[in-house]
Each structure stands twice: as structure tokens, then as C-alpha cells.
Amino acid sequence: MEIEAVTASYRRWAPVYDETFGAFTRVGRRRAVQHVNRRGGSVLEVGVGTGLSLGHYGPRVQVMGIDFSAEMLVRAKARVEELKLKQVVALERMDARSLAFPDDTFDTVVAMHLISVVPEPERVVTEMARVCRPGGEVLLLNHFLHETGALGFLGRRFGPLANQLGWHSDFTMEPVLSCPALELVEQRPSPPFGMFTLLRLRKCAADRQAAVG
Helix, strand or coil: CCHHHHHHHHHHHCCCCCCCHHHHCHHHHHHHHHHHHHHCEEEEEECCCCCCCHHHCCCCEEEEEEECCHHHHHHHHHHHHHHCCCCEEEEEECCCCCCCCCCCCEEEEEEECCCCCCCCHHHHHHHHHHHEEEEEEEEEEECCCCCCHHHHHHHHHHHHHHHHHCCCCCCCCHHHHCCCCEEEEEEEEECCCCCEEEEEEEECCHHHHHHHC
């Protein structure tokens, strides 16, 4: 997908996102954040959107959120102000393909329902790994193409409409798992109905990355 298509799509989605797709994915988001809360520390949420997950972060974390959609960020900032979310350090407009943070900055880097939306997903995952500390986790909650069944059929059927839908329904897991800096720790289905998948990936130490590369 091109960045212009993504921007236009989320401009359309912003006014109704919380009541539509946001409501549909609420339980999965909450469970992902519960894991982050148990870890504690500094958190980067990539693709924070309207801030649906922000109210679930606990006091033991410090959250930085970024998104490319200005319309989404307006709503996220209003949510932070309304709920007085002290754990949210800042929200900034940023391209996930080029994160403006030094290497090894965050204990946990999170992206929920983002990776099948962005252009150059491999580059985004590489950037997420770069800003994650060695031993830290990259947490991805997303839809991935089901190989069989009705979900697989629908994913392939709507794949050519990515620019119109605003996301890739036929997105596979390979771009996420190909980053040499990350190793898969856990993969589990996420609500509703196991349509989504939660991936936990750990950032390898520098010497291991060099050996893999």
C-alpha cells in the first residue's frame, strides 16, 4: 500500500473507528496491554490511532505513542486529556518506517492492527526492533492470512482491494518473522473467534544478531 492511500483511508475511518473496528478488537487490545503491564518499563506504541488502548496501560509503564494520521492523533490526544492518563508521556506524528528514536530505547514496542496497513512492513518491523532494547519484546497484534477455511478464502478474495479497504486482508506472517534481530517467543490466537494473532518476539543480543546475519 502507498502512504497516500493509508492516509486517505484513516482520514475516512477516524470519525467512526472507535465504534466500528475499534469495538470489534477491544478484547484483544486489552489482553495485549495486560501483558505489557506485567512487564513494566518504557513502551512505544506504533500506530496508536485514536488511543483505544491507552486507558488500559497501568502506572508501571511510561507510554510513547506515534501515528502517521493527524486525524487519529487529534482523537488520541483528546482521550489522554479527558481521562488524565499520566502514564502517557507523549503522542507524536511519525512515519513508522523511520522512527525518530535512538537504538535500544524502549523495553517493549507494540503495534496493534498496524503491520498489514503500512507500506514496507518489513522496514517497519526492522525499525521496531532497532528501537527495542536487547532482551526487550516486540508485541504484534494483527490479522494474518489464514491458510484454509472461510477466513482464508475471504482474505484472498478481498486482497486486491487493499487500497480501498485500508489494509491487506491477505497479509502473511513472513514479513514479520524475517527480521534477524527478533526471535519468536509466543504465537496465539486473539479474539474475536481467533481471527487475529498475537505475536511476542524478543530482541536478540548483538552477538546473536551478527551470527544470524
